[in-house]
Amino acid sequence: MTCNLCQKERDLKNSHIIPEFIYSSLYDEKHRFHEISDDVKKKNKMPQKGIRERLLCLECEQHLSKYERYASLVLNGGYSITVRNEGRLVHLGNVEYLKFKLFALSVLWRASVSDLGVFCQVKLGPHEEKLRIMILNDDPGTEYQYPFILSPIIHENEVQEALIVAPTWTRLENHFAYRFVFGGIAWVFVVSGHKAPNVIINASINRNGELTMLPWELSDMRFITHMAQKLAQQSKL
Numbered sequence: 001m002t003c004n005l006c007q008k009e010r011d012l013k014n015s016h017i018i019p020e021f022i023y024s025s026l027y028d029e030k031h032r033f034h035e036i037s038d039d040v041k042k043k044n045k046m047p048q049k050g051i052r053e054r055l056l057c058l059e060c061e062q063h064l065s066k067y068e069r070y071a072s073l074v075l076n077g078g079y080s081i082t083v084r085n086e087g088r089l090v091h092l093g094n095v096e097y098l099k100f101k102l103f104a105l106s107v108l109w110r111a112s113v114s115d116l117g118v119f120c121q122v123k124l125g126p127h128e129e130k131l132r133i134m135i136l137n138d139d140p141g142t143e144y145q146y147p148f149i150l151s152p153i154i155h156e157n158e159v160q161e162a163l164i165v166a167p168t169w170t171r172l173e174n175h176f177a178y179r180f181v182f183g184g185i186a187w188v189f190v191v192s193g194h195k196a197p198n199v200i201i202n203a204s205i206n207r208n209g210e211l212t213m214l215p216w217e218l219s220d221m222r223f224i225t226h227m228a229q230k231l232a233q234q235s236k237l
């Protein structure tokens with residue numbers, strides 16, 4: 001079989017689309033994880049395993065695991081990032097641009113190459129191949145390429161770590177935007193051949209290792225466009 005990343009003929013591993021570490025804190029005592037549909041009122045579905053698919057060879061899995069280990073440490077507070085609050089915004093610093101950005105882009109890319117129904121809204125067209133080459137070459141691209149914003153999802157003053165929602169796409173001005181929810185955070189990627197709105201680029205991780213998060217109430221989470229507007233208001237950009 002052909003590995004989706006290196007495109008060599010190799011045995012393929014049963015790869016995660018969304019990395020294992022994201023699920024690890026979400027499993028209950030019976031090793032089922034909590035997944036809910038986009039309509040948070042619907043009954044929770046409880047798949048028995050993290051979502052896997054034969055996508056990558058062992059070498060490419062190991063390549064991506066470098067990013068995943070790093071992102072896991074950042075997201076779980078096991079790495080010396082700096083945190084500064086400004087109103088509702090949370091500014092992170094000392095985050096490695098290359099590893100953190102390529103982690104995020106690798107999740108986006110995996111969802112695009114996946115044939116699983118849960119990722120059917122993530123189809124990146126020509127950007128899929130661009131991302132493949134960037135990931136393969138350890139190239140995080142410029143700050144303008146594929147920016148993304150993070151919004152921790154808050155409900156009753158707690159981050160909702162157990163929330164996983166099937167990714168969805170929407171339009172943000174003239175761009176495509178894809179929203180993933182995992183690890184207690186909504187990850188909104190702007191995928192476009194043109195320059196994304198400044199508010200998105202300014203909040204996305206930059207080469208100085210800084211990024212800005214906007215905590216978001218669970219009840220409002222379906223509105224990506226509102227998220228961008230709120231970010232613009234908060235940061236006065």
Ligand SMILES: [Zn+2]
Nearest residue numbers: 003006057060
């Ligand atoms: Zn490979």
